[in-house]
Amino acid sequence: MVKETIRVYARVKPLGRRQQAGIYSVDNDEKSLSSLEIIVPRDLADGFVNNKRESYKFKFQKIFDQEAKQDVVFDTVAKPVAECVLAGYNGTIFAYGQTGSGKTFTITGGAERYSDRGIIPRTLSYIFDQLQKDSSKVYTTHVSYLEIYNECGYDLLDSRHEASRLEDMPKVTIMEDPDQNIHLKNLSLQQATNEEEALNLLFLGDTNRMIAETPMNQASTRSHCIFTIHISSKEPGSATIRHSKLHLVDLAGSERVAKTGVGGHLLTEAKYINLSLHYLEQVIIALAEKNRSHIPYRNSMMTSVLRDSLGGNCMTTMIATLSIDKRNIDESISTCRFAQRVALIKNEAVLNEEIDPRLMIVQLKKEIQELKDELALVTGKQRTSELSQEELLQLDELIEAFLEDNDPDSILDVGVDMRKIKYCFVHLKVFLLNIAEAGEEELKKLKELLQQRDNEISILYEEKNNIWV
Known part of the structure; x- marks a missing residue:
């Protein structure tokens, strides 16, 4: 059992041409937690006497500044979690931040350059590379890709996506067994025997994602997406199987509805996004309180799916993506505050092992026959x-x-x-x-x-x- 708090990182998005830089400073101390200080400039419209807070300081495991490369982010954030998943523990990495702060770029990556690959493709590459090197076990790998749009779940790997309207697609529903384990009905598990097959499934899912143009971002992801890698491993001749899963989560943008400047169905999307993120925040607050008995996981589909990842059997890591320009200072501060609450949550990751009943039966039959042979040798009679x-x-x-x-x-x-x-x-x-x-x-x-x-x-x-x- 591994018991530790959720690791929280921050990443600052590079400024665009027309954006005015906000005032912030990063102190990456290798021996202790890194600190981020955000300065809110005094607004003359508030008058000469201004009692508003001007400086905010936040602690993170590490802060990636504007020049940080994708490979550095992967090595620091995702690689340790991927190693734990290969060892048989569950893992989760999720990105949280406002629209246009770089969540999708961090998790999935950019399409223009190979070096812009994000955490998901790099994790797939790393995992399959490690599986090829390890000949001591037999591995089976599957992937699933869940989209939560307007509080409804959809399978992004369903082949009917291109031919059907979203409303006509079968919805992914949550089912709970007597042990309170979550099962997702209508979510397909696609086997991937190598990196190429897994990447093709990722690209298929990304093509089917709900994307819209908003004033905050030209290609804003309008849904929460959870790409999950399922790994099963078994040593030859052993009846013990290890099952582990790695959730890679790209949350939709978190910002006030008024700031999105949208209407119609985009306004409805924004409301659903904010509502689900509100429920996520409620769960985080409840988990951070020591004496809280009830955690409201069932309020939204996303918190139900991520129940294990938040205060459960999982190694969880969060990346807070920040857009540090003058217009978005308040949103960046809000994201950092949320990250500080997440950092208080403790998870207990347990090695996921179980006995294969078919192999156990074969093993017991073999043992019985050996005992019969030993008895026949001692007594001189075949029983x-x-x-x-x-x-x-x-x-x-x-x-x-x-x-x-x-x-x-x-x-x-x-x-x-x-x-x-x-x-x-x-x-x-x-x-x-x-x-x-x-x-x-x-x-x-x-x-x-x-x-x-x-x-x-x-x-x-x-x-x-x-x-x-």
């Missing part, structure tokens, strides 16, 4: 599951002789064969039951005889009294 007719007759004679022997110290010796011992016990039990039944019959006859004698005495007594009268 069958049933006693032979000759052995049964011999046992009947031994039991009869034992019962007729008046010596209280006599013993019934049938050896160490459990089949013979069980037969003797059954035989003796039947014998005792027959004696008890015979005794009850004899007692019944004696009672009837006694009643008959009582009746005769009563008659004689009455006759005697009549004579005297």
Whole structure:
């Protein structure tokens, strides 16, 4: 069991041409947590006397500034989680931040250059590279891609996506078993035997994502997406199987509805996005409180799916993406505050091992046969599951002789064969039951005889009294 708090990182997005830089400073101390200070410039419109807070400081595991490369982010954030998943633990990496702050670029990456690959493709490459190197186990890998759009779940790897409207697609629904484990109905698990197959599935899912143009971002992702890598491993000849999964989560943008500057169906999308993120925040706040008994996971689909990742059996990491320009300072501060609450949550990751029942049956049958062979070697006889007719007759004679022997110290010796011992016990039990039944019959006859004698005495007594009268 590995017990630790959720690791929280921050990444600052490079500024665009027309954006005015906000004032911030990064202190990446290798020995301790890194700190980010954001300065809110004094607004003259608020008057000469301004009591508003001007400086905000936040602590992170590490802060990636504007120049940080994708490979550095992967090595620091995702690689340790991927290693744990390969060892049999569950893992989750999720990006949180406002629209246009670089979440999708961090998680999925850019399409223009190979070096712009994000955490998902780099993780797939790393995992399959490690699986090829490890010949001591047999590995099976599957992937799934879930989209949560307007609080409804959809399978991004469903082949009908291109031919059907979203409303006509089968919805992914949540089912809960008696042990409170979450199962997703209508979410397909696609097997990927190599990196190329896994990447093709990722590209297929990305093509089917809900994307729209908003004033905040030209290609804004309008849904929460969870790309999951499922890994099963087993050593040859062993009955123990390890199951682990890695959730790679790209959340939709978090910002106030008024700031999106949208209307119609985009406004509806923004409301659903904010509502689900609000429920996520409620869960985070509840988990951070030590004495809280109820955690509201069921309020939204996303928090239900990520139940294990938040305060459960999982190694979880968060990346807070920040857009540090003057217009978005307040949103960046809000994202950092959320990240600080996430950092308080403790998870207990457990090694996910189980016994394969089919292999266990084969192993037990083999063990039984070996024991039979050993017994035959010691006794000089090949033992069958049933006693032979000759052995049964011999046992009947031994039991009869034992019962007729008046010596209280006599013993019934049938050896160490459990089949013979069980037969003797059954035989003796039947014998005792027959004696008890015979005794009850004899007692019944004696009672009837006694009643008959009582009746005769009563008659004689009455006759005697009549004579005297």
